[in-house]
Amino acid sequence: MAAMLPIVEFLRSKKVPKVAAVIITYVSIVCILILLVLPLIPFIYNQIESLISGFPKYLNKSANVLGVKLDPHAMQTYFNAQLDLLSKSALDVTSKIFGGIFSGITIFIVSFYLLMYNDVFKKFIAKMFHKEHHARVLRTVGLVNDKLGAWLQGQMLLCLAIGSISWLALTALGIPYAFPLAMIAGILEAIPTLGPILAAIPAAIVALTISPQMALVVAATYWLIQMLENQLLVPKIMQRAVGLNPVIVIIGVTIGANLMGAVGALLSIPFISLLIVIYKSLEVAKTED
Secondary structure, eight states: OTTTHHHHHHHHHTTOOHHHHHHHHHHHHHHHHHHHHGGGHHHHHHHHHHHHHHHHHHHHHHHHHHTOOOOHHHHHHHHHHHHHHHHHOHHHHHHHHTTOHHHHHHHHHHHHHHHHTHHHHHHHHHTTSOGGGHHHHHHHHHHHHHHHHHHHHHHHHHHHHHHHHHHHHHHHHTOTTHHHHHHHHHHHTTSTTHHHHHHHHHHHHHHHTTOHHHHHHHHHHHHHHHHHIIIIIHHHHHHHHHOOOHHHHHHHHHHHHHHHHHHHHHHHHHHHHHHHHHHHHHHHHHHHO
């Protein structure tokens, strides 16, 4: 809701009715996603299918290089089952990746109503405070919406950036299945700290079938991408999105990861933004008093 709110408010500033502004925003986003994703579905599906069907072979070759013996029959049986699952229902696989169709529809409906009744929702929160503070509370809630929306937009940009950089790097190195491996990197980017490590494992296994040296090169490439992400992309993108100093971003993510793991690292930036907005509002209130 917070990510789409600026578009809705822009349309309302142009005298577009609220219902029409919300519907136009939703329809536009869905159309953009369809135009961007739909033409790539056959290619992505074939690439993922080929990767799953060929992964036992890559895994077995990699194990042989390392001197580890695996059961090829057991591996093939497992991956064939996964391939059958993918072949039976691509929609079911997609729903599992994104948390399920029901969850997606629920988020869609709840976000729609939050956009429709955003003003009512803010007034409801304001009524919890004394009348003389209503205007300040409304401004604070508006700032919180802005920060949360900017954070989500920044997170999506990070996923797109990491996926694109990984695809370019793997393609330049001549690694098979560069596109689905890069997609894995982009999706797992949403999981701080642990995500990039998990994304590097299948890429390193595929590279190991070429040579141990190539596996080391791919591992080093993913490490460099992670360093670029941690030291440059995350601080800069999040600084532009939520206005936080890069040092605060790094420290906040580190503390969040130590306290609550991946979830803490993911939610640390919006939580810090929320605290800063509330703190500034209280400081303004003290000054005015």
